[in-house]
Amino acid sequence: MTRNVSITLQNTADARPIIEAITEDNPEATVADFPSMVKIDCPGRLVVKQDSVSERIGREWDVQELHLSLITLSGNIDEDDDQFVLAWT
Numbered sequence: 001m002t003r004n005v006s007i008t009l010q011n012t013a014d015a016r017p018i019i020e021a022i023t024e025d026n027p028e029a030t031v032a033d034f035p036s037m038v039k040i041d042c043p044g045r046l047v048v049k050q051d052s053v054s055e056r057i058g059r060e061w062d063v064q065e066l067h068l069s070l071i072t073l074s075g076n077i078d079e080d081d082d083q084f085v086l087a088w089t
Contacts, residue, residue: 002043005075005086011038015069021052037071046075048084 007022009015011034019038023029029042040046054061063084075086 003088004041004043005046005073005088006039006041007046007048007073007086008037008039008071009069010071011036012069017056018048018053018066018069020056022046022048025049025052042086045085045087050082 009019015038019031019040022040023031025048026040026042026046029040029046032039032041048063048066050061050063063079063081066084073086076089078085078087
C-alpha cells in the first residue's frame with residue numbers, strides 16, 4: 001500500500017497557478033477545495049516543477065516562493081532550484 005503525501009496551500013490568487021501546475025504535473029493527485037485553502041493528496045510522490053509554475057505566471061518563479069503560500073505538508077522534502085518534491089522514502 002502506498003502512503004499519500006500531501007500539501008496544503010492558501011486559496012489565493014498567488015497560489016492558484018501553483019495548484020494548477022501541481023494538478024497537471026501529478027495526474028494521480030486529488031484536490032480538496034476549501035474557502036481558505038486547497039489540500040492536494042498524492043500517492044507516494046508529488047512534484048512541484050519550477051518550469052510549470054513559471055509558464056503559468058509568465059515570469060521566472062523561484063521554488064522558494066512556494067513557502068509564501070504553504071500552510072502544511074506531509075512527506076519528506078527534496079527541494080532544489082528546479083523542483084519541490086514530497087515523497088515517503
